[in-house]
Amino acid sequence: MNPKIERVLSRVQKPARYAGGEWNAVLKNWEQTPVKIAFAFPDVYEVGMSHLGLQILYHLVNERDDALMERVFAPWPDMEKEMRQHRIPLFSLESQRTVGDFDLLAFTLQYEMTFTNVLNMLDLAGLPLRAQERSAQHPLVIAGGPCAYNPEPLADFVDLFVIGEGEEVFPEIIDLVKNYQKHRDREKFLLQAAGIGGVYVPSLYLVEYKPDGKIASIKPSREGVPERVTKRVVKNFDAAPFPDKLVVPSTEVVHDRIMLEVMRGCTRGCRFCQAGNIYRPVREKRPETLLEQARELVKSTGYEEISLVSLSTADYSQVARLVGELLDEFAAQRINISLPSLRVDAFSVALAQEVSRVRKAGLTFAPEAGTQRLRNVINKGVGEEDLLRAVQSAFAAGWSAVKLYFMIGLPTETRADVEGIARLARQVLETGKRLGVPRGKLAVTVSVSCFVPKSHTPFQWEPQDTQEELNEKQALLKNLLKTKGIIFRWHDSRQSFLEAVLARGDRRLAAALEEAWRLGCRFDGWSECFRFDLWREAFRRTGIVPEWYAYQKYDYDDILPWEHISAGVSKKYLIDEHQRALKGILTGDCREGKCSGCGLCVTLEIAPELSGGKEVAPLQGAV
Amino acid sequence: MPRYRVQFSKEGPARFLSHLDLVRTTERALRRARLPLAFSQGFNPHPRFSFAAPLPVGVAGEQEYLDIELEKNISPKEIISRLNMVFPEGIRVKEARPVSDRAPSLMATLKKARYEVEMELSGPLTNSALQGCLDSFLALSAVEAATKKKDRQKTKDIRPGIYRLQGKVEQKKVVLEMELQAGSSGNVRPEEVCRGLLEKCGLPVLLQTCRIKRTGLFFEKSSDSRESGRTATEE
Structure with missing residues (x-):
């Protein structure tokens, strides 16, 4: 270990975050590997190491002879202080080299509240923040992940964004970097990169504004640069590269288990959900493939738990069969199977019951809204009876705690909808009592977040509720939920407000983002670190009105800040869905065989891949 | 089994x-x-x-x-x-x-631990001055060390748990070797000894630079010598 780093590690909390040396970490020969990539997760180690995408790309790149990937995470404030004081630049875990020595610095953007950490990591690496101030002696800074679907707030800081699934695009970028190493002409590289499908080079686009502040146009500034960048997706997901080894953290991380990705995408079509739109189409792996992958991973990691991950695992066509076969194979080795999310129905509870010998943690359900009317608006096809039946099965099966997720601030929400949340929570509590769950043990946790309108969803045109409105709704719920047995948890409306600003913002936000970072904003998603006062000050100093972004109601004709980025879902579909939402009309799941006309399969020349499920024929006229 | x-x-x-x-x-x-x-x-x-x-x-x-x-x-x-x-x-x-x-558990028979501690010096120190310092420290009949139990400040006497203490000066560092009581009762931590040396005998060291290595564990001798760690038989 580098002695300077080692000395500092003795003084910080949780030094294992920075020590490296974990099982299955890959340390390649630096001199003999042409392309060096630092994968940067702009949050703390325990969060970053819980991210499956990191493991997939780490494996994909390190399998190649001509490239290496090492990891770097955001240092916690105590470590940052030590690093600045002792002039230790941001370093990778594997070789403890400074990040500035790598060819590519690749950020994953999982949530907006990590943006100041991105800037902080650039600065700690000794790189100029702004892309235009960097030169060929600096690494290329790239970024991907869900927040790259509205990349504009980070447009001035990042050289290129990857829109869509990294497995598809990364190999092409690596090849282009090898070429770049011959000529070292950044501009030439970026221009060529812009020709790769799914690559967005923000410096090659010109944004003009109207007098009212809205966007007048977003246009490529050079020939050969596409007007619209469409996401890339993996076709034949069953055969997609998947790691046979995972880096096994030595210290406890948030998701500390084998993550077996059973499918990608979700077709439920919840209208607030960005993931449901950007990860389309739904693609399942075959149970045989998954069983084989599980076998390999159990051997190579030593983990005692396998989690079946996806956006909605209970929807996986072969889930019952897969769970049964995994249990048969691994029970003797005392390996547990777990399901990260449950659908609101009895089937899901039965599944959970099958996999868990111990009813330790409570079960979590997400009805999202308190009344049937509002659940129809958001296309959450869940009835009150579904929820009550689900919790009945849960209590009957021996669980005594359930957690319910809701949102407030959804479009068209009224006081009755908010009251509906409390009413539903009380019904769940009553169900528990009726089924004889012991008083002291019975617990219903009601977790309420604030709706944030996200890009590429039918609600992208909708404004966010004001902080005052959200606070009032929270106060109302606090009052209504004052009951023994109910635990009420809510989200800081100031954080949700900032999330909305960053999620809906354009390039002009760069100034405020940079100023907030200069003032000391870091880890904005962590309530103990969040400094809304500093953010306010940053907006004031840069003359940016954050309310304008969060509370803006867009027209269908407006050019949205992310208009030039396509998730493959047609604008016509999003408008139709928005209209249906306002009328409270449900839209079916295309998994059932009836295409809902989102236009994605036609645009991306792909089809849903269902394992033993139905064929879905896309509506041709939908785009 | x-x-x-x-x-x-x-x-x-x-x-x-x-x-x-x-x-x-x-x-x-x-x-x-x-x-x-x-x-x-x-x-x-x-x-x-x-x-x-x-x-x-x-x-x-x-x-x-x-x-x-x-x-x-x-x-x-x-x-x-x-x-x-x-x-x-x-x-x-x-x-x-x-x-x-x-065989009894390792934890139950643990008696002592040996440590090697390195610290940077905050001022000049010769080997003989160090020896004098260690001697006067060991001559103390009691050494109070602060402990914290459930947010209540308490003190304990660590002197009885110090079995051996030696050291030498190496360039700008001091390297100490100590054998301390270990286990469920009377456990002494090497940092406590270092703090004592600084506070009681004025050893010129920077506590925050302290680097500790545990170099051995000593277990109670039992009738069957195979049942304890090898190092147990040393003393």
């Missing part, structure tokens, strides 16, 4: 693992080693293994001990080689030998 006493070292990046991290890492390594692990009973079975003494975060260990229970006999050589293939960087197994399944 066959029980094996394993001696290992914990250095390099692994020294930054907490005891809980080490437990977790060991369970996964044992699973990767595909040894016939004995599991605990109950709803949530875990492989049966136990350590002699937790190592604090940041403290390296040269000769640590761990007992592992297996369902059948495996040659110690095989255990060593399998474990060394699956432990992460910094954890190395040096020895393994069978112990009686009736």
